[in-house]
Amino acid sequence: MRARCVAYIGWLAIVVALPFFTQPYYMHLLIQILLWSFVYTAWSIMGRFGFVSLGHGAFMGVGAYVPGLLWSYYGVTPWAGIPLGVLVSVLLALIIGYPCFRFRVIGHYFALVTLALGQVIMLSIIAARDFTGGSLGFTLRAVGNSWLALQFVRRPTGT
Amino acid sequence: MDIFLLEAIINGVLLGGVLALLALGLNLIFGVIDVVWIAYADLVMCGMYVVYLLYAALGWPLPLACIVAVVGVAILGVAVHVLIIAPILGSAPINQLLATGGLLFFLQSFATLLFGTDFRNLGLRLPIIEVGDIYISSARLLAFAMALIGAVAIYLFLRRTFIGTAIRAIAQDRDIIGLMGVDERRIYVITSAIGAALAGLSACLLALQYDVHPFIGNTFGPLIFLICVLGGLGDMIGGFIAAFIISQIIAIGGYYSSTELSYVLAFAFFIVLMFVRPREILVR
Numbered sequence: 001m002r003a004r005c006v007a008y009i010g011w012l013a014i015v016v017a018l019p020f021f022t023q024p025y026y027m028h029l030l031i032q033i034l035l036w037s038f039v040y041t042a043w044s045i046m047g048r049f050g051f052v053s054l055g056h057g058a059f060m061g062v063g064a065y066v067p068g069l070l071w072s073y074y075g076v077t078p079w080a081g082i083p084l085g086v087l088v089s090v091l092l093a094l095i096i097g098y099p100c101f102r103f104r105v106i107g108h109y110f111a112l113v114t115l116a117l118g119q120v121i122m123l124s125i126i127a128a129r130d131f132t133g134g135s136l137g138f139t140l141r142a143v144g145n146s147w148l149a150l151q152f153v154r155r156p157t158g159t
Numbered sequence: 160m161d162i163f164l165l166e167a168i169i170n171g172v173l174l175g176g177v178l179a180l181l182a183l184g185l186n187l188i189f190g191v192i193d194v195v196w197i198a199y200a201d202l203v204m205c206g207m208y209v210v211y212l213l214y215a216a217l218g219w220p221l222p223l224a225c226i227v228a229v230v231g232v233a234i235l236g237v238a239v240h241v242l243i244i245a246p247i248l249g250s251a252p253i254n255q256l257l258a259t260g261g262l263l264f265f266l267q268s269f270a271t272l273l274f275g276t277d278f279r280n281l282g283l284r285l286p287i288i289e290v291g292d293i294y295i296s297s298a299r300l301l302a303f304a305m306a307l308i309g310a311v312a313i314y315l316f317l318r319r320t321f322i323g324t325a326i327r328a329i330a331q332d333r334d335i336i337g338l339m340g341v342d343e344r345r346i347y348v349i350t351s352a353i354g355a356a357l358a359g360l361s362a363c364l365l366a367l368q369y370d371v372h373p374f375i376g377n378t379f380g381p382l383i384f385l386i387c388v389l390g391g392l393g394d395m396i397g398g399f400i401a402a403f404i405i406s407q408i409i410a411i412g413g414y415y416s417s418t419e420l421s422y423v424l425a426f427a428f429f430i431v432l433m434f435v436r437p438r439e440i441l442v443r
Contacts, residue, residue: 112384118381124419
């Protein structure tokens with residue numbers, strides 16, 4: 001128990017210390033590793049029950065666009081936007097998941113329903129191009145250094 | 160009726176022919192080998208690049224380039240089966256799906272590496288046919304006719320030849336087929352070759368209408384899967400009808416709103432249909 005505590009604290013210390021002496025590119029890689037391992041975990045929660053989801057991009061997209069659009073257009077801080085984004089993607093998952101399991105849409109069919117869901121979300125975002133920027137994407141409204149907006153101006157890192 | 164609506168419907172029918180041909184090839188592999196080739200649409204992309212390379216870059220005559228593309232994609236399909244599918248034929252379906260998913264990224268990245276992400280076209284303009292006030296692109300008409308011929312040829316092949324019969328038998332009962340003196344592995348290789356050859360033929364027809372780029376598979380790949388499932392796996396005629404239903408939704412939806420929204424409509428239609436009639440499909 002104690003050894004485990006020490007291990008966790010040591011881990012945390014390393015993670016906190018890393019940004020102070022890592023080159024920006026490697027920092028980028030580390031952040032990507034964490035992000036993708038998070039996405040992978042989300043996917044494998046379903047994968048281990050034999051539900052192959054090809055539409056996790058839909059949930060990621062909703063989670064990314066909701067806080068982003070809320071901040072850029074309505075000035076809603078990401079501190080509120082991120083939970084809202086989570087909520088919206090949970091709702092989406094319920095809307096698609098409940099009928100799936102109610103009507104026993106499983107196996108290959110489940111994979112294809114989620115594939116279609118991913119396409120629906122992606123194409124809807126592209127179709128609403130006046131609002132979302134379409135397939136060119138959109139850039140968050142930048143405000144410089146701000147905890148409220150969770151935006152941080154790049155500072156020189158590493159040696 | 161509105162003349163533009165009529166034009167949209169006709170274009171939908173013409174698009175449906177190519178989609179049906181694509182779905183037919185995938186259906187064959189899906190139904191016979193029981194493996195989801197996620198990378199199927201990217202075989203089409205490879206075929207389109209072959210046509211582009213031979214016709215536009217090297218100046219070969221178009222029919223020859225098309226034949227080489229069909230044969231090349233068929234060989235690629237056999238290679239995919241022998242190198243990727245065959246070793247994991249007995250493992251969990253998810254592993255097979257992920258293996259072909261890896262192939263998808265490999266092919267897309269490889270094409271990007273070779274050709275870059277530019278949109279390339281054959282630089283070939285086929286004439287526009289004018290019927291009354293309706294304009295029909297003859298490239299689409301040709302694609303439609305070729306798709307129908309290809310589908311009928313495959314249908315006859317499956318019905319009339321010994322190998323075709325074996326392919327249909329294996330789709331019905333793969334456990335007992337070995338006892339009937341049919342070598343499963345050989346049939347699998349032949350089926351992969353035929354399915355991939357259909358992808359190659361579709362590639363030739365699509366190259367006449369669309370620009371080639373490494374990610375073109377993503378634009379119609381999901382659509383082909385929907386059509387396969389809507390029509391019923393292994394059900395060739397159902398797949399054909401489903402292709403025309405989907406292409407009509409896209410064409411008419413595109414007439415009333417934007418292209419993206421019409422695709423959204425098609426995919427939403429698929430999801431709802433999966434819930435209303437799961438498994439046993441559309442027709443019948």
